[in-house]
Amino acid sequence: MDFNFTEEQSMVRDGLTRLVRESYEFEARRKVIEGDSGWRPELWAQIAEMGLLGMPFSEEDGGFGGGPIDSLVVMEEFGRGLVVEPYVPTVVCAGGFLKHAGNAAQKEEYLGGIIDGSKVFAFAYAEPRGRYDYADLETTAKKDGDGYVLNGHKAVVIAAPWASHLIVTARTSGERRDREGVSVFVVDKNADGIVTRDYPTVDGRRASEVYFENVQIPADALIGEEGNGLPLIELVTDEAIAAHCAEACGAMKVAHEMTVEYSRQRKQFGTPIGKFQVLQHRMVDMYTEYEQSVSMTYLATLKLGEEEAERKKAVASAKVRIGQAAHHIGQESIQIHGGMGMTDELAIGSYFKRLTIFDSEFGNVDHHMKRHVALASG
């Protein structure tokens, strides 16, 4: 048993802590997210230069031979600074599909660009009606000569406004909710027939509604086996969930620290409010929730490589536990900050909002509780 990070991972963490401190001070972040593009491609390039985008890929794929724990380290720091740049969509999701199921030509074409920062991805899986069921797809990819024709509407595609490419899930056969017949494609976002409506999100990122209108894609856009994409999607989204759990832990840690610090500074009735036992115990509960969340993030991350049922159960457990903790810590942070917590001026509100949206990404508490129940009852 070993819960230590390697020396390399610790160095990465230190480098990122510095980067976040220097480039992600709260007012600097505000300027970026309120600006036209909403992110900093130059910072992404810097992150690529530090080698962070290549960490979880094998050396033969051009990476540094790491894995999910490296993504955990990165995302925890991203969470601390509420970094909006698209590590999960690009490295964990697109990178994950390619490394698990991409063929040599696809890896050749895309992985280099992911690692050097020149190709940015968004993962278009959600649909207006499907909620958290990856197989509930109205988007279709119909065979057409050598390739496919894509039609459909993907909802709230995070990072799509910044993306050069999309990973798209679509039905190649079967009925709307069948487990069979789901396929995964890599698509150039500039392809003819793709229409996007871009918008900001409440937690400071950007997203798009993406419409596919008779988009012609070549046969080699298919990642993995046609019609057998669902197990692959479940694997990659479990990896994405683990990374987001790490992000939530980073955000919860900072929210808790800010709240404790505020309770030291804020005086009412002639005393710092942190001296009131009723608030002390609530901040202790927040701390406990955070520590449980870190444990669950480790559990989920360490089980990603295990056999399917064990992996799924660990990830579902983590998403339930951390979904609950994120709500709890977010709400209590605002309450203990009082009126100041309601203002856009303080950073705490932004942590609360990110922690709120965390729950609905890749399935909320209820969704993963059901998943756990199903797995636990065999």
Place this chain on the structure above:
Amino acid sequence: MNLEFSPEEIAFRDEVRSFIAENYPKNQEGSGLRDDMAPEDLTAWHKILGKKGWSVPAWPEEYGGTGWTPTQRYIWSEENARVNAIMPLPFGVSMVGPVIYAFGNEEQKAQHLPGIRSGDVWWCQGYSEPGAGSDLASLQTTAVRDGDHYVINGQKTWTTLAQHADWGFFLCRTDPDAEKPQQGISFILVDMKTPGIEVRPIKLIDGGYEVNETWLTDVRVPVENLIGEENRGWTYAKFLLAHERSGIAGVARSKRAVEQLRSIAANEQLDDKPLIEDFDFARKVSQLEIDLAALEITELRTLAGEEAGRGPGPESSILKIKGTEIQQRLTELTLEAVGHYGTPYYRDVPDAGSNEYPIGPDYAQHAAASYFNMRKTSIYGGSNEIQRNIITKMILGL
């Protein structure tokens, strides 16, 4: 003991229901209050009610009240909640109005009460300060007598919708040497056009601008604007807070919000069935309805006590705590119900729903913003921690 309305009360309900149906502004139906509405939209219903004589039901009849019983007032608020009506804002009608008729002199009543009734004069509340929130009595804004004027200096905060206000009521320290902080505070009415007042908007976490910082620099106010006696303002402020607390349970509005939540959850799908048929979700909605039923009967018991001549006591803190927890939970479940479409920040996307490529269903558009915004309810009006302190002290006697 029974819960039935009397035949007279049912007749009253039918009367107000048809009045609302015929007179509520058609362009505002169901919209509810939002901070980015035009001021004339926020006061439209108030002005109609002013003409009808129904804008200040709870006031004594001699000042324009309707003479309704507490039960009739309850029916009135229920019926308005059914259409999500934008009610007269509380700052005039529920806050400063009662202070003026209870403690003001005849000139003050003649000057101010008609404009509050009609909705022509917009009021704001200058209570909280950056350093005086839950501990309101520690306020630092000063009013210093200079001939026949007070000169006011200080900073107020959380002044709701002060950007539209004509008048404000301010708590100011007039005796800095008083023995206790509660002594030495005065209650002063201020024309918001007086030189030296600056209202700066505060952006909230939902992106809205409903509250402000109000800076007062050498603001000269005639001494005639003092309510009651100098240094007795705390008494009047406490009287006002008791009025603010009644109705804070928001039962009628929450009942409507539960209906809306059910209708959203009937539209949303989970596993190819309406979300509301999902047991996990339906259970949470039922839990809310159960909590709301308990709150409603608790409020009705309080009302019955009022009809029997017992004013709302410290138990109204229960109404505040449970009422706000339910309001918050409602918005939390609504956000959960809309799934992915809780994520877009609609405020920065005009016409999000009316485009050729819409962003989600209309009902999703306020879900996240409402959830964020409603966190304020357990903080304002005496935070829920303060309410628990009141119960501890006044009811448990600890």
